[in-house]
Amino acid sequence: MAVLAPDLLYRDDAFYSGLAVEFNESTGRIARVAHRLELDAHDAVPLPGRALMPGFVNAHSHAFQRLIRGRTQWRPADTAVANFWSWREAMYSAALNLSPEDVYDVSRWCFIEMLRAGITTVGEFHYLHNAPDGRPYTDRAELARRVIGAAQDAGIRICLLNTCYAAGGIGQPLSHEQRRFDTGDVDTYVTMTEGLAADVVGQARVSVGIAPHSVRAVPREWIGMLHAFAATRDLPFHMHVSEQLAEVDACVGRFGLRPVELLDDEGVLDERFTGVHATHINDREVVMLAIGGGTVCACPTTERDLGDGFLRGADLLRAGAGIALGTDSQTMLDMFEEARLVEYNERLRRMQRVLLTRGAGDVLEVAPTLLRMATSAGARSLRVPAGALEEGALADFIGIDLDHPALAGWTAATLPAMLAFSAAPDVVSDVWVGGRNVVANGLHGRQEEGMRAFNAVAGRASGPGTHSAF
C-alpha cells in the first residue's frame, strides 16, 4: 500500500484539503480516500504544492495522426476549397507510408505527450491494419499489437478500439488509398478481435473495444452483429457518426434514415454505445442518443480544425446523454481546451455565459461538468473503472502544480474553474497510471528516447524546408 497526501484532492466535484489517497501498488487500485490522519501516517508521501485529481480519459484518438501536426494548414493556390475531405487525403498519405516500427514509434511518442498532458487512459480508435500494399500481415493484428506495445512502453492505459473497416462509402468498395484499413469480412474481423482480446486478458492497463468505423465504412447488416459481439464480451462499442453533412446525406439517400436513426433502427444505441463527433444531428437524434444511455465523444480541437461544425453540447446534456472527450487528430493534446470548448462554442452561439452547469443549492457551476467530461464520462465510454478518486477505482491520477503562474490566485473553490477555463497542459506536473508514477515534475522517463525515434520517422516523412510532404 502507498499513500499520497497532496495539498488538495478533487472528489465529488470539488477540491478538499486534508484528504489523502491510499492505493495498492500491485493491483493498481485505490483502497481508500480519507483524511490523512485516518490513513497510516508512516507510509504517507506528502505532495506539497500539488492538487491531486483523476487522470484524463481521452476517449478518441488516432495516435499516428500526430505525424501530420502542422502539415495540413495550407492548400494549393489552385484549389478553391479545403475541407475535411481534402484533409483526409493528406492523412491517408501519411498512413500509407508507415512501417510497423514507425507505427510503434509514432504511437509511443504520442502517448508520452498525452501522459505529460495528464491523460492516463487513451481510447485508441485503430484502423491502420494492413501492410502498405494492402495485404494483411501474417498476424492481422500486427499493427494493433504495435500500438498496444507502444502504450505499454509509454505507461499509458489503453483501450484498443479495434476498427472494422470494409467499405469506401455507403455501398462503395474501398479506395486504393484505404487498402491498409481493410479488415475483410465480418468473421475475419471478429476472429482478429477475439485473438486480441484473449491476449490482453489479465494484462494490466490494456483492454479492447469494438469499433465499426462508421455507417460509411461498414455494411449496415454488420452493425447489429458487431454490437451483439460487443455485448457478449461486455466490450465498449464505438463508431464515428455524423461528423460531416456528406455522410448524413449519403445515409439518407441510401437508407432513408439519418445515421443516428439508422443506428437506433439497428438497436445499438445502448449504454455501451459511443458516437464520436455527432456533429450534425437533429432534435430527434439527440433524444435517441440520450434515451439509450450512450455517450457522445466530442473532439472539439479536431472538429474546429477540420471545420466539422458545432457540437450540440447543451442539448445533449439536457436530454441526458453523456459527453466524453477525445483528442482525435492530435492537433493539440490539451484536455482542458477540449473541455472548455464544449461550453465556449455554446456561449458564442447563444451569446450567454455559464450554460453547462451542475450543482445544487444556490450556485450553478460549469467547471464540474467540464471536468467530468474529461474524466469520468470518458472512463464510462471506455468501460474502464477510472475517472474518479474513490475506493476500488483504478489508481490513475494527476498532480496539478499549484505554483503554476496560470493558477496564481487560486482558492480551493476557484481552482476547478481556473483549470477548466484557464489552464494549459503544463499545469500537470505528475502522473500516476495504475499507481505507477510515469511523469514526475513534468518529465516522462522515456521522453528523450521517444522524441528521438519519433523525429526520425517525421524526418523521413518530410525533409526540412518542404511544404509538400503530404
Place this chain on the structure above:
Amino acid sequence: MAVLAPDLLYRDDAFYSGLAVEFNESTGRIARVAHRLELDAHDAVPLPGRALMPGFVNAHSHAFQRLIRGRTQWRPADTAVANFWSWREAMYSAALNLSPEDVYDVSRWCFIEMLRAGITTVGEFHYLHNAPDGRPYTDRAELARRVIGAAQDAGIRICLLNTCYAAGGIGQPLSHEQRRFDTGDVDTYVTMTEGLAADVVGQARVSVGIAPHSVRAVPREWIGMLHAFAATRDLPFHMHVSEQLAEVDACVGRFGLRPVELLDDEGVLDERFTGVHATHINDREVVMLAIGGGTVCACPTTERDLGDGFLRGADLLRAGAGIALGTDSQTMLDMFEEARLVEYNERLRRMQRVLLTRGAGDVLEVAPTLLRMATSAGARSLRVPAGALEEGALADFIGIDLDHPALAGWTAATLPAMLAFSAAPDVVSDVWVGGRNVVANGLHGRQEEGMRAFNAVAGRASGPGTHSAF
C-alpha cells in the same frame, strides 16, 4: 552591440537557419539581421535549440481583471441568464476594492505572466482612475502611473491607453459602480493625458495612447475632439466598439447610426484608429473600417468567455482591415490561442479549412496571417516600431524551445503552423524586451516575488472556500 545566433529565425513569414540578429543594447534597437558569418562572430551568443521570432504584441489588456480569473464561471441558481452584463457586475466589484498598491501588484503579476507567454508589448486600456470613493487622486493619473510602474518593474513594453470615461450609457450618467472610471470633462481628461505623455517622453518601453472607452461611455461630441488630440500628438486612438448587440441598439436608437457608422461620421476611422472587438458589425461597417486603414483588435478568448459572438475575421481581412489581438480579460494569456481562434471560428461556421491565407505561388498558408496578427498588426495598432525582426525595429523577440514536446517533428517549413495551431505558451523559453533578457529558460527574475504579492491581493479579495467574492 550584441549578437544572438539561434538555430532558426523568423523573417518575412518564414523560419530560416543561419541568420543572426545584431542589436544595440543601449538604444534597444535591432541593428542588423544577417547571416551569422556576416556578423561579428566574436560577439555572437549561440542559442542552440531555439527559434527566434518577434515578441507578441497584446493590443488590448485590462491587467486588473487578472484578479477575477476563475471567479466568474458560475451563476446564482435563481438567475435565468448570465451574460456579458452580469459578468460586468462582477468585474466592477473587483475594480472597486483595489488600492493603488493592489493595482500595482495585480498589474505587475499580470505583466510577468504575459512576458512568460512571450508578450513583449502590452496595450493597457486603463480605465481605473479614481479612489474607491470616486474622488480623483491628487494626481489624477495616480493609478495610470502605478500601472506604468508595474510594467517597468516587470520589464514589459507598455502603451498606456488612457481611457476617457464619462457616461454610464448613451446619454446616461455614470452609475455609482462606475465612479472610479470617471475622467471628468474633456479638458480634464486631456490635461491628465498630456501630463502623462510629457512624463513618459524619452522613457524606454513606455508610451501613451488616447482611448475614449466606447460610444456608450463618451459623449459623441468628444470623439472627434479626442481624435484630433491624438492626431496632433501622433498617438494611437483606441475604442471599444460593438462588442454587444445592446450597444448597437442603443446607438441606433439615439443617433440613427450603428457604432462604426457613427465613428465614420465623426471622421475618426483612419490608420490610427483601433476598434476593439467589432463583433456586431454589418457589411457596410466592415468596409468603413477597412477603407480608413484602421485596425480591429479581436480578443477571441475573452469574446468566447463573455459570449460576445463571432468576429467577422475573413470579411475584415478580405476588405483590407488589419486584425490585432488582445488578451483583454486575462481569462487566458496565450497569444497562440488568440490567433488560431480567428481562423477556427471561421472554419466552424463555414465548414471549410485553411481560410485566412497569405502567400503567393503554389501554396497558401494560414500561419503567417495568424502570426502577423499576434505581432506586427498589434505593433501597428499601438504605433510601436516592433513586431518584426528587421533593421531599426525594437529588439523585442522571443526564443521558442525547439525541443518542446508539442513541437516534436518540426521542420523549418512546418514550424509556423505548429506554433499557430498547436503550441501553448510554455513553448516560449526566452524573452527580450528592448534587447534586455527578461525571461530565461521559462523563468522571469521577479516571478516569485510578483506571485507572492499578487496572491496577497487575491487572498483579501476572496477567502478560500467561498464562491462569492465577486
